[in-house]
Amino acid sequence: MQIIKRVGASKKQIIIIRLIAIMVALVASGIFIVMLGYNPITVYSNMISGALGSKIRLRATLLEMIPLTITSLGILVAFKMKFANIGGEGQILMGAFGATYVALFMDWLPEFLVIPVMFLVGFLVGGIWAVIPAIFKARFDANETIMTLMLNYIAIQWITYLQYGPWRDPELKGFAKIANFPQYALLPRVFGIHIGLIIAPVLVVFIAWFLRRTKRGFEITVVGESLSTARYAGMDISRIIITTMLLSGGLCGITGVIQAAGVNKTLTMNVSSGYGFTAIITTYLSGLNATKVLFVSFLFGVLLQGGSYIQSALQIPQSAADVLQGMLLLCALGSEFFVQYKVRFSKKNSVSSEVK
């Protein structure tokens, strides 16, 4: 058996590989569902109708799509530069932390300024959380994977400390919860969803434009493709790494602001809900293409909301629903491998079938 890089796979081939992956996913998880004692077709159709079947369900799906889209954009910018930012989780939480400080403790601000300042502070605090590993990377060539990962845990513990300690709402008689945001610090709504629904696509367009049409965006790609080329072209690599990570972490921070002020209405660990990690998958599946991010995130929203829906609709335990989502995902990611590589079993046969 041989594994070879697929050169110039045609669109048709790619589509076929993807469809086969979907089939494999449906069959494999179908077996799992049968083992649980359910009818796979009922489960699948419930997942789809649970995610898209009505206004309320579609809203819930979009509410999953928004944070995934924006976080993916943040991750994408870093990945373009070949900077493994797996600290989205922490950057989201720190962005939410910044916004919460503005919402709860800067009450001297005029009310109409509160939300813009929340976004600004959220962007900066989330960005700083990503700039820290960027500086270490730029100056000392430190491993950014480990650093961004570890910074997640610090952010998580920091939020926990605030929740159980200084920021605990004293009105709740000892129950550890940070106070809800005042009305003026909650995001305005459109179509029953917070304005993240507009912010997310706007950011998608902006990042797509930024990466394709601006000098700064182009620099990011060059640094990612080849450091020596960048150096030869006289680019200031340290500056590029640091500003790019400010943007990357800042975008994740904006997710935090939106989740805190639009969904949770307070600061809790659930503000991040694993979006920082899931966004790595969506970014990867989108092939580092900003416009595709929106599409992939929507599909993920369907998967997440559908998985949540079948729990109450069909009484499937949460853990089983999670396994199901995991299996579908694994197949989707696995298909990516076959898009880029092909497996050859015996030389003679494959040559003839390859030529076609």
Place this chain on the structure above:
Amino acid sequence: MRKRRILCLVIIACSIIMMLSGCNTQNGGKQEKLKVGFIYIGTAGDAGYTQAHDKGRLYAQEKLGDKVELIYQENVSDTDDSCVPVIHSMIEQGCKVIFTNSYGYMDYTYDMAQEYPDVTFLHCSGSKSSDNMLNYFGRIYQARYLAGIVAGMKTETNKIGYVGAHPIPEVIRGINAFTLGVRSVNPDAVVEVVWTSTWYDPALEKSAAVSLLDKDCDVIAQHQDTTGPQTAAAERGKWCIGYNFDTRDVTPDSYMTAPIWNWGPYYADQIQKVLDGTWKSENYWGGMEDDIVQLAPLTKNAPEGAQAKVDEMKEKIISGEFKIFEGPIKDQNGEIRVPAGTVMTDEELLGFSWFVEGVNGVIPEN
């Protein structure tokens, strides 16, 4: 190529079948059953708080049979509004009654009750109610007093550990009742309290119990949703008292008893009232007289003579002859807080914010 084309056709056919069957279940699924949704803080199989509720749900389902369909969703966080989309979704699926089983759901449940005036809401362990929302709970502290008797008779080091969840009145009340039970049979014993600030975190709750065992406690009691503290005691060869659910099988050589919930009859009764159209928003706080709280049968690990003492006090509690929070009761500083001859009111119990004498622990100020 032909093979691939066939494959494509198969895939398309499959998706069409799936979509059609989706429509079928939606249109044909309309039944006249009363649909009821339960929202749980933990997993339905946590061998603790949530399982006790789920046992109640299953009891009601069996009792009411075909007339109702009782569904649940587990692991819904209560420190933010995670329960709101779940409530929306359940109502959209046709639920006319919603049970939310944790303290933190209170404000969100209340808001939802305003948004859906036609739906009946029952919230466990809170304090808010409206025309279509009641709050319900049980006087589990009565069973905790009895558990305290068992612990007080058992301890040799005169130190009993108590793993507490959040320092809210519900938990404080339980610790106080337990301590009064301990001291009624063993005036020298003290109850050491640590907080975990979680309801459901088996590892953390276990390590909290370990810290108490390190302090020389030889009986571990708890107010948590898991058996974490119980297993810590068993691993050290010490004794334990569970909570919520009879978990004697988890640590058979360590477990003595547990204050447990018996929600089933209440759930069946409330849902029946909704079916009959006689449901009213009446807050409920029943005790041992209603059998909604119980002390699990003592095991072989319980001290000799404990059963007799427990039975005696249980009878007195049920008959009303004995009131647990009747003065004189001193606080941790030895000051009398409830003078002799007076009994604490329900309102005072619901706002309990101080420890009785014999508790070694701190209620965090804020």
